[in-house]
Every structure is written in structure tokens, then in C-alpha cells.
Amino acid sequence: MTHYPLNTAGTRYDITGVGNAIVDVLARVDDAFLAEHSMPKGGMSLIDADRAEALYAALGQCTECSGGSVANTIAALASLGARTAYMGRVHDDALGAIFRHDMRGSGVTFDVAPATAGLPTARCLICITPDAERTMNTFLGACTEFAPEDVDESVVAASAVLYLEGYLWDQPAAKEGIRKAMRAAKAAGRTTAFTLSDTFCVERHREDFRLLLKGDIDILFANEHEARALALQENLQEASIWIAAQVPLLVVTRGGEGADVWLNGHCTHIAAEPVQHVVDLTGAGDLFAAGFLYGLTQGWNLTEAMHMGHRCAGEIIQQVGARALQPLNRLVA
Amino acid sequence: MTHYPLNTAGTRYDITGVGNAIVDVLARVDDAFLAEHSMPKGGMSLIDADRAEALYAALGQCTECSGGSVANTIAALASLGARTAYMGRVHDDALGAIFRHDMRGSGVTFDVAPATAGLPTARCLICITPDAERTMNTFLGACTEFAPEDVDESVVAASAVLYLEGYLWDQPAAKEGIRKAMRAAKAAGRTTAFTLSDTFCVERHREDFRLLLKGDIDILFANEHEARALALQENLQEASIWIAAQVPLLVVTRGGEGADVWLNGHCTHIAAEPVQHVVDLTGAGDLFAAGFLYGLTQGWNLTEAMHMGHRCAGEIIQQVGARALQPLNRLVA
Numbered sequence: 001m002t003h004y005p006l007n008t009a010g011t012r013y014d015i016t017g018v019g020n021a022i023v024d025v026l027a028r029v030d031d032a033f034l035a036e037h038s039m040p041k042g043g044m045s046l047i048d049a050d051r052a053e054a055l056y057a058a059l060g061q062c063t064e065c066s067g068g069s070v071a072n073t074i075a076a077l078a079s080l081g082a083r084t085a086y087m088g089r090v091h092d093d094a095l096g097a098i099f100r101h102d103m104r105g106s107g108v109t110f111d112v113a114p115a116t117a118g119l120p121t122a123r124c125l126i127c128i129t130p131d132a133e134r135t136m137n138t139f140l141g142a143c144t145e146f147a148p149e150d151v152d153e154s155v156v157a158a159s160a161v162l163y164l165e166g167y168l169w170d171q172p173a174a175k176e177g178i179r180k181a182m183r184a185a186k187a188a189g190r191t192t193a194f195t196l197s198d199t200f201c202v203e204r205h206r207e208d209f210r211l212l213l214k215g216d217i218d219i220l221f222a223n224e225h226e227a228r229a230l231a232l233q234e235n236l237q238e239a240s241i242w243i244a245a246q247v248p249l250l251v252v253t254r255g256g257e258g259a260d261v262w263l264n265g266h267c268t269h270i271a272a273e274p275v276q277h278v279v280d281l282t283g284a285g286d287l288f289a290a291g292f293l294y295g296l297t298q299g300w301n302l303t304e305a306m307h308m309g310h311r312c313a314g315e316i317i318q319q320v321g322a323r324a325l326q327p328l329n330r331l332v333a
Numbered sequence: 334m335t336h337y338p339l340n341t342a343g344t345r346y347d348i349t350g351v352g353n354a355i356v357d358v359l360a361r362v363d364d365a366f367l368a369e370h371s372m373p374k375g376g377m378s379l380i381d382a383d384r385a386e387a388l389y390a391a392l393g394q395c396t397e398c399s400g401g402s403v404a405n406t407i408a409a410l411a412s413l414g415a416r417t418a419y420m421g422r423v424h425d426d427a428l429g430a431i432f433r434h435d436m437r438g439s440g441v442t443f444d445v446a447p448a449t450a451g452l453p454t455a456r457c458l459i460c461i462t463p464d465a466e467r468t469m470n471t472f473l474g475a476c477t478e479f480a481p482e483d484v485d486e487s488v489v490a491a492s493a494v495l496y497l498e499g500y501l502w503d504q505p506a507a508k509e510g511i512r513k514a515m516r517a518a519k520a521a522g523r524t525t526a527f528t529l530s531d532t533f534c535v536e537r538h539r540e541d542f543r544l545l546l547k548g549d550i551d552i553l554f555a556n557e558h559e560a561r562a563l564a565l566q567e568n569l570q571e572a573s574i575w576i577a578a579q580v581p582l583l584v585v586t587r588g589g590e591g592a593d594v595w596l597n598g599h600c601t602h603i604a605a606e607p608v609q610h611v612v613d614l615t616g617a618g619d620l621f622a623a624g625f626l627y628g629l630t631q632g633w634n635l636t637e638a639m640h641m642g643h644r645c646a647g648e649i650i651q652q653v654g655a656r657a658l659q660p661l662n663r664l665v666a
Contacts (some may be wrong), residue, residue, distance in 0.1 A: 028658050056434060057434070057438070059438055060435075060440075061399075061412075061658065062431070063396060064396070064398070065396045075394065093427055095427055098397060101389060101390070101392075101395065102393075102394050102395060105390070105393040105395070106394055107393075320652075320653070320658065324394065325361050325653065327393075
């Protein structure tokens with residue numbers, strides 16, 4: 001299959017990510033817990049400080065681990081061996097220190113200074129049910145204060161790919177930051193990739209996201225539910241055709257079914273590789289994006305890049321949490 | 334095999350634990366990393382704030398999870414369904430909040446107020462090598478300020494078992510707190526159980542620990558290395574005989590070999606049950622103690638209690654970290 005053209009001339013980074021800097025708080029619960037606390041299973045809800053406090057108190061034993069969708073992807077890309085940078089806002093507190101440590105310890109350039117004023121570092125309460133599905137409740141805290149000043153245009157211009165998440169649309173200042181990053185990428189002739197993040201996120205910002213398709217996004221990542229929600233089409237094939245007509249490269253992940261890649265309106269399906277023992281689906285989409293973008297920046301063809309996406313996703317769902325506990329560079333064949 | 338007599342009259346708790354309240358920071362490393370940073374493999378080193386900072390910076394992706402040897406045992410006991418209380422000192426910071434949440438969320442009574450002055454909450458950097466062995470570096474922080482005032486004698490007197498860790502001997506004020514707790518247990522006719530914690534800990538406090546055997550400890554937990562270090566005997570059998578002559582009940586854990594229980598100088602060996610897939614040995618000893626103490630407080634005989642210890646240890650080594658991610662009460666046959 002064909003190569004996707006990436007402008008890598010004069011780059012210092014393969015990928016720069018901008019996203020919500022969040023620490024994940026993972027706990028195992030049963031379905032009754034979700035019902036009792038009115039959580040839509042499989043979704044991501046934004047919650048305020050009070051609800052975050054109450055839900056956390058109701059959870060039993062938890063584990064903390066850095067998270068954030070784009071941050072997970074960037075950390076995985078660094079672990080694969082890509083040259084990466086990240087922009088996101090944390091507070092100068094213990095969770096912020098954990099987040100910064102994990103990005104930098106993974107080899108990511110992360111130079112946004114921790115905020116000494118404002119809200120505490122964001123956290124996402126992730127409830128994992130016995131079927132390995134995760135239901136998320138995010139208190140955005142410091143992320144809501146991410147602003148255009150936090151975007152370093154010179155870093156964006158020096159990156160082959162700018163990678164963004166739909167979640168950023170939930171905050172007006174962050175949205176301005178993203179627009180600034182997108183302008184810098186476009187001015188430098190770089191590639192902008194975007195993930196729709198979550199079905200409810202698409203519901204909240206459908207019109208904005210549809211506008212972004214018209215020239216601002218070069219690569220769009222969606223899972224099947226998000227693709228349907230964006231196109232307002234029950235049928236996945238119809239939804240994909242509608243989106244693929246507007247964006248040069250569309251990747252639709254379909255869980256255990258595999259994934260479709262649409263290049264200039266033409267689809268190729270790549271089946272997922274079998275996985276021995278699924279432990280926790282957290283991070284599957286983030287790691288798929290990492291493997292795929294890794295392949296593209298290495299100059300691989302789209303089929304190879306898709307396989308790399310599946311390999312990374314397969315790795316992460318065999319452990320708890322969205323950050324690989326083992327280096328990923330051994331997955332690079 | 335015989336029952337061990339526990340005084341359960343008028344108890345509010347089955348077990349009260351006193352220990353170092355520590356948050357574990359887990360990372361996977363290779364053997365070269367241990368050599369480069371001069372860490373004795375498999376040991377626990379106490380480190381100062383500067384070394385803690387430097388080592389943390391050198392580690393890659395980490396996961397945070399509440400820890401502390403006795404705290405792990407108490408959390409597991411609560412998960413098994415026992416009535417438990419815990420005493421230990423954390424600071425009023427994010428790691429302290431994580432620790433308190435996890436104890437209380439597990440159902441443990443934990444009423445020691447977080448300190449608003451003094452050192453930050455303790456953390457233990459746990460390096461896991463590919464052979465699943467763990468090497469620990471502990472910054473004790475707030476634990477070094479645990480003091481006799483933090484011990485509530487009425488709780489100790491209302492608990493069938495008081496459970497203590499050798500690690501507490503590393504701080505003079507904590508040692509005084511322990512002596513106060515031991516006196517309260519003895520005055521109420523309760524049972525005092527003690528774990529030797531670590532070979533290096535035994536090396537540091539051999540004479541104190543030997544004195545404790547003479548009337549202060551009713552149940553001693555040791556692994557084979559700790560037993561040898563305490564007795565200064567290369568031969569485990571000789572070492573066990575020497576210790577068992579001084580303490581009513583001695584439990585010697587021997588890794589995959591199983592464990593020995595010595596009652597009034599007579600030994601019974603209980604083989605470990607086979608485990609499918611060892612992921613991380615962190616917490617094996619702590620969870621063995623939990624299962625064993627659970628059995629005793631339920632009035633089971635020693636053989637049944639030992640099997641329960643093996644079952645809990647077997648559960649925890651099939652996951653990362655020393656706190657069970659799934660409720661343990663399903664292990665209660």
C-alpha cells in the first residue's frame with residue numbers, strides 16, 4: 001500500500017503532542033457500582049472537584065499512573081524510539097510531579113513549567129469492570145487553564161507531526177492554544193493529526209470538529225462509535241465514507257475487529273492480531289495511534305504502520321493502565 | 334494440626350497493625366540499572382531525600398500504589414473480611430491522601446490525622462527486574478516522625494492481634510511507639526505478632542530483635558534469609574530450631590518451596606500451591622502474613638491458616654504491586 005507523504009525536512013521532533021495532562025487513578029469495580037453512581041458505561045464524564053472527591057472516596061484500592069490520551073500516545077512513541085515533545089498544563093503538586101517525571105523519564109521533551117497558581121493537577125478516575133471495559137470520570141483542574149502561551153510554535157514547526165485530542169475542545173483557552181499550534185504547523189508545511197477522543201466529546205463539539213475536517217486536519221483517528229457520532233450515521237461504512245471524503249487520511253479503529261485506513265477515500269481493512277489475555281482496555285486507542293504514527297514517521301507504508309498500531313494496542317491491553325510497563329522498542333521488527 | 338489460642342474476648346478488631354505508611358513507586362528496570370546505581374539486588378535500602386530525588390529522576394515510567402509492609406497486610410486482611418485498624422504517619426500531601434484513601438477505601442479504621450508540619454509522606458522506589466525480583470529504596474519522610482502519641486492504646490487493647498514490622502526499629506520515636514503498643518497488648522492479654530521485614534533490617538537490629546523474642550512476641554514471621562540472619566546460622570533448620578525455642582509460634586516462609594510453621598518447637602512444612610504466572614514478587618510475604626493471620630482470627634487450625642497464607646501470596650504475585658486489585662474475600666473457601 002502507498003506511503004503517506006510526511007514533511008520531515010529540518011525536523012527536530014517526529015511528533016509533538018498537545019493534550020490534557022492527567023494522572024489516572026485506576027480502580028476495579030463491578031457493574032452495580034457504575035449504576036449506583038450513574039455512570040454511563042464506557043464513557044468519559046467531566047466532573048467537578050466535589051464529585052471527584054465523592055467518587056474517589058467511594059472507590060476502594062486505587063493505583064495512580066500518568067495518563068491523558070495524547071500524553072499516553074506520546075510516551076509510547078518515545079518508548080518506541082521516536083523523537084517527541086509534549087505540551088500540557090500541570091500544577092506544581094505531587095500529581096503534577098508524577099506526570100512530569102513519567103513524560104521526561106520516557107524521553108519526551110516537556111518544557112511547560114508547572115503552574116504555581118490556579119487549580120490542582122487533573123485526575124481521571126478510571127473504573128475497570130470485570131469485562132475489562134473502562135468508565136472514566138475526569139476532573140480537569142489545571143488543564144482548564146492551559147492557554148495559548150503554553151504553546152511553543154518553534155517546537156510545533158520543527159515537528160513532522162502535530163498530534164491533538166478532541167478533549168481539548170472542552171476548554172475555551174485550550175481551544176485557542178490548539179488553533180495557534182495548528183496555524184504554526186500549517187505555516188511550516190507540517191502534518192496535523194487529530195483524535196476524536198470519545199463519543200460524548202464528539203456530541204459536545206460535533207460542529208467544531210466537522211469544521212476542522214475542512215482543511216485543518218490531515219489525519220483523523222476515530223473509533224467506530226466516534227465515527228458514527230461525527231457523521232450522524234448509524235452505518236459505519238456510510239459514516240466512514242462521509243468522513244473520508246473530507247480528510248486525506250482517516251483511521252477507524254474497531255476493537256477486536258481490527259481497523260480501517262482510508263486514504264483519499266479508498267479503504268483498506270487491517271485485522272487485529274490475536275491477543276493472549278486481555279486485562280484492561282485502557283489506552284488501546286492511544287497506543288494504536290502511537291504505533292501508527294511511529295510507522296508513518298519512519299517512512300513505512302500504511303499497511304505496515306497499521307500493523308504497528310495493532311501491535312502496540314495489543315501490548316497495552318495485556319496490562320493494567322495506558323502506559324507501557326516494558327519498553328516498546330522491542331515491538332519494532 | 335492444633336489450633337493456636339487467640340484471646341478474642343471483647344474485641345472490636347481482629348488485627349491492628351502499626352507500621353511505616355509508605356506509597357510505593359514501581360518501575361521496571363534491568364540488572365544493569367541496579368549495578369549502575371549500586372543497589373544490592375533484593376534488598377531494601379534507606380535513602381535520604383537527595384538520593385530519592387536522583388533515583389526517581391533516573392527511573393522511566395512509574396506507577397504509584399500504596400504500600401508499607403504491615404499496611405499491605407492490613408489492607409489484605411480487610412479485603413478478606415477481617416476487622417482491622419492501622420496506625421502510621423503520613424503528611425497532609427497528595428501521597429498521604431492516596432495512602433489514607435486506599436486504607437479507608439479497603440475498610441480499615443485509620444484515624445491517625447495527617448501531619449501538617451514536618452516531612453512529606455514516605456515513598457519507596459521499587460525496581461522490578463525481569464526475574465520479578467524487587468529491589469527497594471525507601472525515603473522514610475513522615476514515618477520518621479511517628480511517635481508514641483500516634484498509638485491509641487484502647488484500639489490495641491480491643492484487637493485480638495497486634496501486628497508490627499521490624500522496619501519500625503529504624504526510628505527511635507517509632508520504637509517507643511511500638512513499645513507502648515506492645516505494653517497495651519500484653520496488659521489486655523492480646524497476641525503480638527512481628528515480622529522481621531528484611532535481612533538488612535535484621536542486621537541493623539539483631540540484638541533488639543533477639544531481646545523481643547524473650548516474652549514480647551507471640552508470633553514471629555521470617556523468611557529463610559531473615560531467620561538465618563537473626564540466628565546467625567547458615568543452616569535454615571538450625572536457625573529455625575534456635576528461634577522456635579524462644580517464641581511460641583514461628584512462621585518461616587521459603588518462597589516457592591512453601592513455608593514452615595513451628596509451634597512450641599515442633600515443625601510442620603506446608604508446600605506452596607502452584608502459581609500460573611509470576612508477575613512480581615512484591616508483597617508475597619505481606620500477603621502470606623495476611624492469609625495466615627486471617628485464618629488464626631477465624632479460629633482455623635494452623636494448617637488451614639498456612640494454606641490461606643499461600644493462597645493470598647499466590648494471588649498477589651500474579652499482579653504488579655502489593656495491594657490486591659481484586660477483592661480477596663473470594664479466596665475464603
